[in-house]
Amino acid sequence: MTRFVDLKSALPDMDVLEAPADTARFVAGVRGETGKALAVLRPRTTSQLLTAIQALKILDIFYMPQGANTGLVGASIPDETGTQVVISFDRMKEVFDVDIENRSLRISAGFHLSEVNERLSEHGLHFPIDLGSDPQIGGMIATNTGGGRFLRYGDVRRHVLGLDIVTDVGELAQLGGPVRKANIGTDWKQLAIGSGADFGIITQAVLNLEPITRQQSAALVVPPNDAAIFPLLQALEQMAGPMLSAFEFMSQNAMNAAFDHVPSLRNPFAGGTVPQIALLIELTRPNQPVPWETDLDDVLQQMLMTMWENGDVAIEDALFGRPDDMWALRHALSEGVRTAGKLYAFDLGFRRPDVLAFRQAIQNELPDFAPGVTICDFGHVGDGGLHFNLVGSNETHSDQFEQVLRDWVVEQAVERFGASFSAEHGIGPKNIRYFEKYSPKRPF
Template sequence: MNAPHSHDWQPAIRPRPMPAAMREQLQQRFGSRLSTAQAVRDQHGRDESPYDTAAPEAVLFCESNEDVAAAVAIAHEHAVPVIPFGVGSSLEGHLLAVQGGLSLDLSRMNRILSLNPEDLTVTVQAGVTRMQLNNEIRHSGLFFPIDPGADATLGGMSATRASGTNAVRYGTMRENVLALTVVTASGELVHTGTRARKSSAGYDLTRLFVGSEGTLGVMTEITLKLYPLPEAVLAAICHFPSIAAAVDTTIGLIQMGVPIARCELIDARTVGMVNRHNKLDLREQDMLLMEFHGSPASVREQAETVQALAAENGGESFEWAETPEERTRLWTARHHAYFAAVQSRPGCRAISTDTCVPISRLAECIVDTVADVDACGLPYFLVGHVGDGNFHIGFLIDPDSPDEGRIAEQVNRTLVARALQMAGTCTGEHGIGLHKMGFLLDEAGPGAVALMRQIKHALDPKNIMNPGKIFAW
């Protein structure tokens, strides 16, 4: 097994200074919405990755498409980097201003522009968060299902091609973004896609920008698919004698075509962390947390099928959650697993892995990875969107210990090599950012990465759009 390309523990910082003339232009155009305060800059140069802060030279709080276009045009004139910012929840260093520049905070662009319930679509500004969207459209009987855990902005979720707990049934952002408004590197506003469910018109520019991590343009408006709220929702937890038994159950239900909405793996040690953090009394054993959507009859049928399959693999102690309050309690605990783990080792930083493999290889991949992680001696947590083959190991490292960081990265490299050998990917949902640049080369190959680089050069010849991410210039 060949180890993938390594990368430095901390990214190289190579600032491209902002000329005084550019700062003056921005101040004249935007006034007090341009901030150079150190605290504001530091906030916009930090995400949930293990990297140190790399702050931009200035932060601009945008309120319209025209704001973004004007700011990018000024940055283009002076060849200064631009980094889009939502809420700062990304995990791979996407927001770090490794070449300095201007952070464009889109959080004030938080309006729902048009809701079309008869077409099951909605158009939003990029700063709308997923929870805000669902709260504001609940009256329509529709919802947006993509749920990465964090209350991320829909612009950020589109930029990283996010997915999360519901992806096994509803897909990822790739399948659910219909159209975009984008500001290009020269400051031009362009529109991609339509509200129609399909199109064969020209290059698929929408898919090009979705997942581009801010390196090709700034997404300012997004048109999304919506779905009817299910008539019945049933959540369940089931305990297993081993991780392999839980994953084998998952593989079976996917191969049988059970239309499960969510299927999450939480290992025994992580259940313990969640119990202490959320004051729960869940049985501290490897566990699947599942959810079924549909009519009352279909939900019961799905649940009975899964319960029988789980029993064949030693699953026991099924617990059902039928009321919204009970379901919210369980899923809040799942979404807080990251924070529960971090608080279990005060002062630590989390380095999270993000591999995804074909469902038939999932049990082997997880079991072999857990053996490696146990052998390395670092504290960790394990959660997985196992219904679509995606799982995460989170190493809880001492930020003052270079040795712990290096050990975590070495185990991660071994995991990525294993996933690629199984025809999987180095990232199921977090994106490349800074952290996985070497892994992208191993996964895609030099020819494909060279083609990506050609696209970047063509659309952003001055390399101002979130430079230093995905691949080197």
């Protein structure tokens, strides 16, 4: 109680929450993580944040920055001691300055991705990171988020021009800015992107923006087997070039979980029979349609037909329709597998060809290692990312079993296939043991 009184006295102008009913949403994670906070601070401005960090340092109180709290590795949840302070960014929205001519945006860290793109739409621009969740900009930068259109636009790092960071000693560091070409020494902001809060707390950023997609076409393509997937990807990259914006993999088990647990979702497959594998393929153009262009739906259909007729690829079926409907299936997979049973989720990054080799190895060995556990995976095969989800029984779950299972899966991925144990979700409590074990050995 004394520490809270000291903190409140040091921050008289700050919104400070203490009551359990007020702090509840800040101490619970998406995957069931729970903790306890001494207090939750909700600064509105960089100046308030600076004051808060300085006060916390004087009082020797550990703090944890928290964005939208959509992370999946528990990195924004305090521990159970009740001695830590959460610094929430839900009110950090003092700056939103669009530079149309420069195609850039200076923005406070607390804006949600959906808010950003809604505001930018009137200018014909967007921040081109596509996610199933709705994180805040600061959290996206801190974890270097990728997403479903990584194949076309890359990760967040590619679109960060500048950062304002409050260091742990309560000083403001400004790294980079709206000038894209400035080869004047070490680009220090690159160290901060994807590092969590190791180098300080991101309070503002300057982002590169891209023109909104004006033309879009998508298909659900059913290959006959795993071996047909990469020839199809390579052929599309050759024929479609930069128009290819997404190449997403969905397993039968993951799709069935989505159809079973998301009532609003429509099953587009013939007779309702879900295939072993489906690929969501998307082409996009940023320009408005012009008379001399072939309609993008026709382009995608012609490409797939030509590749099939030439024998370049093997395709069992291809379904065309509204892109939003197809992305609805892709985005529903997370909710589906989360409610299908006890979820053991992994976010793995591979060399592109190794994604399917890893899947096959685990499919062969999992029944003996963990009977009753089912693979419900999906991911960004086009960039080597795989959301490798295992679903077991709530009744047979134990913490010891989960740890053994997690250790085994990560060991197979990292030691046998040279994978990253975290493709885009960061470290956090769920990955810290693998960071300590494997990071010194990584060649990257």
